[in-house]
Amino acid sequence: MLLCDRCFPRSVERRFRKAVYEKRMALPGEKIGVAVSGGKDSITLLHLMAELGRVKKFRVVALSVDEGIKGYREEALTCAREAASSLGVEHRVVSFRESFGATLDEMVRLAGEEGTGLDPCTYCGVMRRYLLNRMAREAGLVRVATGHNLDDEVQAILLNYLRGDLSRLLRLGPAYSSREGFVPRVKPLREIPEREVAAYALLKGLRVHLGQCPYARGIHAEVRDFLNRLESRHPNCKFGVLRTFERLKEGLGEDRKPEAELVGCEVCGEPTPGRVCRTCELLKGLGLR
Amino acid sequence: MKVRVKAEGREREVEVAEGTTVGRLLEELGYDRESVLVRKGKKLVVEEERLSEGEELEVLRVVTGG
Numbered sequence: 406m407l408l409c410d411r412c413f414p415r416s417v418e419r420r421f422r423k424a425v426y427e428k429r430m431a432l433p434g435e436k437i438g439v440a441v442s443g444g445k446d447s448i449t450l451l452h453l454m455a456e457l458g459r460v461k462k463f464r465v466v467a468l469s470v471d472e473g474i475k476g477y478r479e480e481a482l483t484c485a486r487e488a489a490s491s492l493g494v495e496h497r498v499v500s501f502r503e504s505f506g507a508t509l510d511e512m513v514r515l516a517g518e519e520g521t522g523l524d525p526c527t528y529c530g531v532m533r534r535y536l537l538n539r540m541a542r543e544a545g546l547v548r549v550a551t552g553h554n555l556d557d558e559v560q561a562i563l564l565n566y567l568r569g570d571l572s573r574l575l576r577l578g579p580a581y582s583s584r585e586g587f588v589p590r591v592k593p594l595r596e597i598p599e600r601e602v603a604a605y606a607l608l609k610g611l612r613v614h615l616g617q618c619p620y621a622r623g624i625h626a627e628v629r630d631f632l633n634r635l636e637s638r639h640p641n642c643k644f645g646v647l648r649t650f651e652r653l654k655e656g657l658g659e660d661r662k663p664e665a666e667l668v669g670c671e672v673c674g675e676p677t678p679g680r681v682c683r684t685c686e687l688l689k690g691l692g693l694r
Numbered sequence: 695m696k697v698r699v700k701a702e703g704r705e706r707e708v709e710v711a712e713g714t715t716v717g718r719l720l721e722e723l724g725y726d727r728e729s730v731l732v733r734k735g736k737k738l739v740v741e742e743e744r745l746s747e748g749e750e751l752e753v754l755r756v757v758t759g760g
């Protein structure tokens with residue numbers, strides 16, 4: 406970070422606006438969702454979006470999912486609530502418990518008892534996306550912005566690469582195309598390093614939750630630390646990974662298989678390429694459906 | 695010379711060479727600079743900044759998970 410306390414926040418705001426304009430992430434008159442967990446990235450994003458929305462005349466709605474992770478999510482959600490109310494932004498919250506009949510903590514226990522062999526992040530990730538999408542659609546939002554920063558994106562590229570998950574790898578991007586029933590997602594902070602997002606939040610005096618999820622898994626943290634060590638010694642390698650990936654993706658784009666057609670899940674009616682959606686499958690495995 | 699460093703809820707005194715930069719101090723303490731921010735009072739400091747005797751710094755971890 407080479408800028409002073411005044412110039413630095415402006416540089417973050419400039420990069421954020423550039424992403425929003427270039428990828429047409431929010432247009433006048435639109436109603437845009439912002440997924441807010443309460444961490445520094447999503448709180449920063451909510452502030453940036455709400456401020457830009459006032460100028461550019463789009464409306465912002467904050468969306469939060471309470472997975473039910475004891476000792477972690479409660480405080481984060483308090484930060485989310487505070488941010489939304491201080492910005493005068495509508496805030497919608499849904500919980501795993503009221504939607505699925507169990508908190509993530511309870512699901513983790515059930516998964517152990519049933520021997521599903523799946524880790525907490527699988528349940529958490531799939532079901533959070535499911536609820537965010539449903540909330541966004543019900544609220545009539547045209548897009549949902551998420552707080553993914555440069556580090557998140559580069560970690561995801563590397564993780565999918567390491568796992569050999571090509572289809573997931575190629576789906577990563579600044580904006581997801583829209584498909585029937587799915588509200589497209591956009592990532593306005595995708596080119597801003599995590600450390601700079603944190604510095605912005607700090608300099609702006611935003612109240613954010615900085616805790617670590619008790620279920621954060623091994624390889625993810627290892628990849629993160631590896632990238633940070635590399636970046637410390639070889640500045641700009643994170644951007645390098647992102648740029649190379651984008652060029653590869655452009656080149657591979659044409660060879661991709663068309664995505665499977667979507668139908669309504671037989672159990673819950675949400676859009677899915679199969680008969681039963683992944684969330685209902687997971688719930689069934691836990692004896693919750 | 696000595697500086698005071700607050701990190702992860704602990705405060706300690708660290709002996710550093712004259713002219714040591716913030717970046718160098720982080721290395722000596724085993725932090726990689728990408729994972730932390732350094733604060734002096736209410737201001738963030740850059741890695742190039744040189745330390746002076748008796749200064750108080752706070753190291754904040756910025757990477758989180760979840």
Ligand code: SF4
Nearest residue numbers: 526529618620621760
């Ligand atoms: S680390 Fe896993 S369980 Fe925790 S919030 Fe993230 S996805 Fe959910």
